[in-house]
Amino acid sequence: MTTKVYDAVIIGAGSVGLPTAFFMAEAGLEPLVIDQFASPGQGSNKAAIGGIRATHSARSKIHLCLRSLEVFSSWGEAYGDEIEWYRGGYSFVAYREREERALKELLNTQHGFGLDIRWLDGDELLEVIPALNPDGLIGGTYSPRDGSASPLLSAHAFYARAKERGARFHFGERVTGVICRRGKIVGIRTDRGGYATETVINAAGPWARQVAEMAGLSVSVTPDSHEAGITEPVQRFVEPMIVDLRPYQGSKNYYFYQQSTGAVVFCITPEPPIVGTDRRETSDFLPMIAPRMVGLMPKLANIRVRRTWRGLYPMTPDGFPIVGRSRELEGYVLAVGMCGQGFMLGPGVGSLLSRMVRDDLTSADEETLRELSPYREFGGEEKLK
Numbered sequence: 057m058t059t060k061v062y063d064a065v066i067i068g069a070g071s072v073g074l075p076t077a078f079f080m081a082e083a084g085l086e087p088l089v090i091d092q093f094a095s096p097g098q099g100s101n102k103a104a105i106g107g108i109r110a111t112h113s114a115r116s117k118i119h120l121c122l123r124s125l126e127v128f129s130s131w132g133e134a135y136g137d138e139i140e141w142y143r144g145g146y147s148f149v150a151y152r153e154r155e156e157r158a159l160k161e162l163l164n165t166q167h168g169f170g171l172d173i174r175w176l177d178g179d180e181l182l183e184v185i186p187a188l189n190p191d192g193l194i195g196g197t198y199s200p201r202d203g204s205a206s207p208l209l210s211a212h213a214f215y216a217r218a219k220e221r222g223a224r225f226h227f228g229e230r231v232t233g234v235i236c237r238r239g240k241i242v243g244i245r246t247d248r249g250g251y252a253t254e255t256v257i258n259a260a261g262p263w264a265r266q267v268a269e270m271a272g273l274s275v276s277v278t279p280d281s282h283e284a285g286i287t288e289p290v291q292r293f294v295e296p297m298i299v300d301l302r303p304y305q306g307s308k309n310y311y312f313y314q315q316s317t318g319a320v321v322f323c324i325t326p327e328p329p330i331v332g333t334d335r336r337e338t339s340d341f342l343p344m345i346a347p348r349m350v351g352l353m354p355k356l357a358n359i360r361v362r363r364t365w366r367g368l369y370p371m372t373p374d375g376f377p378i379v380g381r382s383r384e385l386e387g388y389v390l391a392v393g394m395c396g397q398g399f400m401l402g403p404g405v406g407s408l409l410s411r412m413v414r415d416d417l418t419s420a421d422e423e424t425l426r427e428l429s430p431y432r433e434f435g436g437e438e439k440l441k
């Protein structure tokens with residue numbers, strides 16, 4: 057083990073690990089980030105399509121994502137990096153009473169948190185999204201403050217700025233275990249050696265369960281496969297991210313938006329889930345999603361798809377992330393189980409973890425940590441996964 061003692065070792069240079077390293081380094085700490093892959097963001101981060109919203113149904117996620125929105129929307133100006141931030145908003149559309157009811161019910165909770173989200177009837181929604189199929193459209197929610205950014209450009213920006221501020225990064229190195237003395241973390245072991253630290257942050261995404269097991273801990277994170285795709289860039293014709301919650305054979309909801317580059321990116325939630333770590337794209341995905349997208353927005357029939365890919369959601373039993381200190385092993389912190397929202401949660405979680413390591417938590421942080429505790433009852437279910 058090296059003699060240098062890092063303020064924290066972060067396992068995973070992904071959607072969570074990178075902003076965490078940035079906020080720690082900005083606060084004057086020296087974290088070491090270790091990732092098994094060759095460069096930043098090569099796990100689930102690069103598979104995300106880039107949606108960022110604060111319009112959730114739980115206080116913890118709203119709190120974290122409001123912070124994330126602040127970070128993403130001001131990044132270009134603050135640090136000069138192009139991350140393709142675009143404030144196009146989000147819209148959950150309703151063509152059936154079932155979705156209309158569910159979305160309207162949620163609005164009460166969301167208004168309680170002061171979120172800028174409203175219900176638009178069919179005609180009003182068509183003014184915001186003229187390309188929607190008007191047949192049977194009841195209406196939908198519209199939250200103009202939400203937006204999108206490029207996951208890979210953001211990952212690189214967090215990486216570059218963290219490094220500039222003194223964070224250390226080791227790529228192509230696998231964490232294999234922790235080193236403990238009298239029930240406390242004193243270091244971490246990898247396939248290349250060992251590093252001294254009293255704080256280890258498990259931000260290993262879909263691999264979080266195995267990484268926790270290396271420390272003798274158990275955490276309920278199960279990866280499942282999701283596919284996505286991107287089209288050629290075209291002139292802007294749609295502003296918000298559109299989410300269609302109606303299930304169909306083989307899938308639940310799907311969502312898509314037009315990036316700041318003009319390309320349309322899209323993905324679908326398979327039903328039943330495809331559990332496992334298979335990241336090979338399939339020929340089933342496009343025939344499944346294309347008719348649904350064209351049905352919702354007929355003019356998409358003329359756009360050409362350039363590429364599809366497959367990535368992993370790190371899922372938890374209730375659809376909420378798991379963030380907090382281990383009670384069994386002093387110095388071990390979990391920041392895992394981000395499900396389908398780790399990109400948008402990343403900066404919020406990262407700044408919270410930086411405060412946690414510095415013993416500088418706010419009362420809102422404490423509340424968030426209670427909701428996302430590794431020791432909560434996993435009985436509830438997130439309404440807008």
Ligand SMILES: Cc1cc2nc3c(=O)[nH]c(=O)nc-3n(C[C@H](O)[C@H](O)[C@H](O)COP(=O)(O)OP(=O)(O)OC[C@H]3O[C@@H](n4cnc5c(N)ncnc54)[C@H](O)[C@@H]3O)c2cc1C
Binds near residue numbers: 092097106229262264
């Ligand atoms: C198709 C698709 C679309 C998505 N769209 C969105 C979206 O629009 N918005 C959104 O917010 N989220 C989206 N997501 C979800 C998002 O990608 C994930 O929630 C997020 O990337 C998880 O972040 P993470 O940091 O936990 O994991 P990752 O980003 O996977 O980072 C974990 C890192 O840990 C490293 N690691 C693991 N084990 C070890 C080890 N033993 N040693 C060293 N390194 C290790 C991995 O190499 C990896 O780089 C999408 C996901 C998919 C698949």
